[in-house]
Amino acid sequence: MQHAQTAGRAALPDLHDEHPTKADRARQTTSELFGCDGQFFVVPGAFPNDLPDHIVYLDTVYAVLDNLGRHTVRDADQEHQVVGVPALDQATAIRNALTHIAARRRDHARRVHRNRTLRGREAAPPIRINYANHSWTVHVRCACAGIYDLRVHCEHLRDAAVWLNSAPGAWQLCPDSPRHVPGRGEITATGARGTAPVVVLAGPAGEPSTLALHDVAEIVPTLPDEPDQ
Structure with a gap:
């Protein structure tokens, strides 16, 4: 079926003799x-x-x-x-x-x-969630375009956590999303505690910890190590 994607000369949609979405x-x-x-x-x-x-x-x-x-x-x-x-x-x-x-x-x-x-917000909601291959993917300020089966946009990670908590299935962070949680370390894995989504972190000394996604205030790009003085 040809959809109307632009208003150009080659973009006429299919025509129907009866209303196409009625029972x-x-x-x-x-x-x-x-x-x-x-x-x-x-x-x-x-x-x-x-x-x-x-x-x-x-x-x-x-x-x-x-x-x-x-x-x-x-x-x-x-x-x-x-x-x-x-x-x-x-x-x-x-x-x-x-x-x-x-x-x-x-x-x-x-x-x-x-x-x-x-209103001081980013031009677009910074978090997107899609469903593919039986898994949810959370995109945090990534540049992915044409995301398949995009389901929801969120302003905050706690909103994403609420969505994932009510949606069955595994979840992951988009590979192009940042991984650094300020004050806690780098996200190394994702998972769930019951139905609540969690992230696994490696602290500054490599020590592991687990944090509920709902409690992650922000994920930012990893800063490069500062050179020795």
Whole structure:
């Protein structure tokens, strides 16, 4: 299935004669829902594909309607509002709608960025958690892009700990995440005490200790050893 990832000429989504996300018995045509001919299409929540991964929308269904040769796109899930500029052909009306949706979502992402910055927060939540290969991976300020099955963003490690405590399965830190816990040492392994996630640390002299992830205030890059004076 081709998804609408950009508003470019080669990015038209698949079209459906019936509302594609309704249960079989509740599916409707555009004639039943809007009173005129047309088709439905889905805009993915991740559209456009240049949105930051902490800005996520639900997949949304739209209808492109043919009203006496004038093609109009309307929201088919909520208030049935017109989206984008109507056109004389179906493809142009869809592209106009995709351009409008992309601009609106990018503007929202910019406002979120600005508001977080004004409040003294990082531009994006610093912690991401995804699920792959039967394991949770916690990404702390890493540069990983295109993370598969990204589930949640967190502001603090204690928030990540709460999530992991309620989610079954093993967990690990992303290899590109920092490992140094100020005042405690370097994280050498991850695990669990019951269902609560923990980290195993090596102290300054190599002594091992275990600390609940909930009690880790921060993980930072390891500082290089200072040269002898």
